[in-house]
Amino acid sequence: MVKPIKITHVSKTFGKQQVLDDINLTIEPETIYGLLGRNGAGKSTLFNIITNRLPLTRGEVTIGGQSVTNNDAVLNRIYLMSEANLYPSRMRVEDIFKLTKQLYQGMDEKLTQSLTQQFGLNSHARFNKLSTGSRSIMKLIIALAVDVDYVILDEPTLGLDANHRRMFYDALLDSYAKRPRSFVISTHLIEEVSQLIERVWVLQDHRIMIDETTEEMLNKGYAITGPINDVSTYTAGLNVIGHEELGHLVVHYVYGDLDNDRPIPDTISISHIDLQRLFIYLTNQEVAKVEN
Numbered sequence: 001m002v003k004p005i006k007i008t009h010v011s012k013t014f015g016k017q018q019v020l021d022d023i024n025l026t027i028e029p030e031t032i033y034g035l036l037g038r039n040g041a042g043k044s045t046l047f048n049i050i051t052n053r054l055p056l057t058r059g060e061v062t063i064g065g066q067s068v069t070n071n072d073a074v075l076n077r078i079y080l081m082s083e084a085n086l087y088p089s090r091m092r093v094e095d096i097f098k099l100t101k102q103l104y105q106g107m108d109e110k111l112t113q114s115l116t117q118q119f120g121l122n123s124h125a126r127f128n129k130l131s132t133g134s135r136s137i138m139k140l141i142i143a144l145a146v147d148v149d150y151v152i153l154d155e156p157t158l159g160l161d162a163n164h165r166r167m168f169y170d171a172l173l174d175s176y177a178k179r180p181r182s183f184v185i186s187t188h189l190i191e192e193v194s195q196l197i198e199r200v201w202v203l204q205d206h207r208i209m210i211d212e213t214t215e216e217m218l219n220k221g222y223a224i225t226g227p228i229n230d231v232s233t234y235t236a237g238l239n240v241i242g243h244e245e246l247g248h249l250v251v252h253y254v255y256g257d258l259d260n261d262r263p264i265p266d267t268i269s270i271s272h273i274d275l276q277r278l279f280i281y282l283t284n285q286e287v288a289k290v291e292n
């Protein structure tokens, strides 16, 4: 049975710079996570720690009670796709596929072939001759075809055009349906993945600010629109994470419960907001705060 990955009290400093502070997360089997955070928040650092590519300063990462540190048996169950190029630069794509198959427990050759064809990737090409997008495509094919229990995708769609991104999301869902396993995806294209991810982690100020299902999170986000006085009266005391002016009207963005006892004036309208907007306001340093 596949065991969860437990990230317990993980902190990381580079010299005097604190990047991660007391991170506690669980990656459950067969679940798709989105790790969101602004540039430099520490997403790649966390992924590199989970896969033992970087040492942690404090805490531990375990699978089924076993530490991942220098533990090839458990590390073999996790595949990290990142910007880093770990392949010999002159190696041909087809040979990289073969090498990966040897390094891990195996690789779905049929899927590799069909995705290579679907994405129009030249498998005879040498890695250093591939465009940025084609390098991403090659790595994504490996990530979807390799036989592991955990796939970590660090900005997987870097350099991919909109059609290829759509193809990738479809391929991911297809592959997940055929062989359920865990995916952790970090991306700045939040709206594009909001349909894929079941649980959202937001990394902000070195810590996990949000660890909720996508549905829970979306249910807590509101836009309250109307004349300024009515909106301000209605949202007084609520967790307002941002505001915008729309001509004579204002919008207050609220994260958390609305007060059901509060009368709603006819002049205001209340609607839910999308994940991207929620993220933007929650991680905007000037106004962000989250009620626990």
Ligand SMILES: Nc1ncnc2c1ncn2[C@@H]1O[C@H](COP(=O)(O)OP(=O)(O)OP(=O)(O)O)[C@@H](O)[C@H]1O
Pocket: 014, 019, 037, 038, 039, 040, 041, 042, 043, 044, 045, 046
């Ligand atoms: N090897 C390293 N040595 C020193 N500092 C580092 C190292 N790796 C990352 N950092 C620093 O740690 C911080 C977090 O970087 P990281 O790449 O993890 O962020 P990120 O959330 O993945 O960012 P982005 O979304 O921009 O890719 C940054 O300030 C970065 O400069």
